[in-house]
Amino acid sequence: MTEAVLRTRKLRKEFGKGDGRVRAVDDVDLAVDAGETVAVMGPSGCGKSTLLHLLGGLQRPTGGEVELGGRRVETMSERALARLRRDRIGFVFQAFHLMPELTAVENVEVPALLAGRSPRAARTTALDLLDQVGLADRTGHLPSALSGGQRQRVAIARALSTEPLVVLADEPTGNLDSAATAEVLRLFDRLHRAGQTLVVVTHDARIAATADRILSMRDGALVDQTVLAGAA
């Protein structure tokens, strides 16, 4: 039994007040083991993106606990939280969020530079990661000169640049066509095999099917689980 890298206990997030109060995340207990890929699926508005934001310290819970790498996240100072997000978590978003004025390799090395790595080391790592995502020949391109699938692969390389404990992905194929989705799919499959811990929130059954476990979320709660790890 491997140790959980990411864990929540009775995690809860409410929005609004009084009668208009909505429980977006309702008593979620979750444990993600090292090297495990977990997908969270559910209808729009079920709270899955909010859950991911709580896991990544992008939002503070109303109640309950989040633990990453053995450290409590929800009680951290803003400063410590910012450092944790920068150094220990890789984020991948639906809309890529690349910096338009930076080239692919510059985008990928930003987190490593912010984390205090030397420019030379950051560049070497960034070039290596772009090679791993199949973009060795696009390192000097601006995002505007890349296809959607290529932009998302740059964003995934960036998410990996600080060797994060966990990569959190929010609808990573939401803006991509079928061919670009297949590119991201292959990449996630490779990351999974390489032992990267990954939590992905998605509508896309194909992405979810690369996971070890798929959790179904409804009205803020985890209601069902499909275990895919093992036999195949």
Place this chain on the structure above:
Amino acid sequence: MQDVVLALLAKEPSHGYQLRARLRDALGPLGEALNDGQIYVTLTRLEKAGLVTWEPAGEGEGRDRKVYALTPAGQHRVAEWLTEVAWPRPAPTDFHLKLTAAAAARLADPIALVDAQRRELLRLLRDAQRAALAEPPGSVAGLLLEGQVLRLEADLKWLDACEQAWTTRGDRK
């Protein structure tokens, strides 16, 4: 199976094992369940129906004694098959009726049935996708696996629609 074997014979007169190899190539991992004897059973039936005929193989053509070929009736049947547009199982009728019957008789919670079915389809999707990723680019069998993946994806979307519809209906158990 009969139509497929006839169409495979349209290329040229062939041994049974050659037909089997062509079928295996086209189906890839989905053809693994194919039984070696099935081709020969089918060929025998087609021969009885007058759609194929055979000649003894020439010297040095190996252990397979017969070379099969289409008769004119067989050629006609292939041409007909190619113009048919029937599509098997366009609607997930069975599962739909299962949900309807289970809800009406209060035998089971439709949402629980949807969840169980979704788990199964996700497993099938995982297997199909892995098999598709393992195929070399441009593989004919890969195209069939892609078809399977896309259909499973569509079925999973439909299960989401089922979940929503049965959640809002009053006749849940």
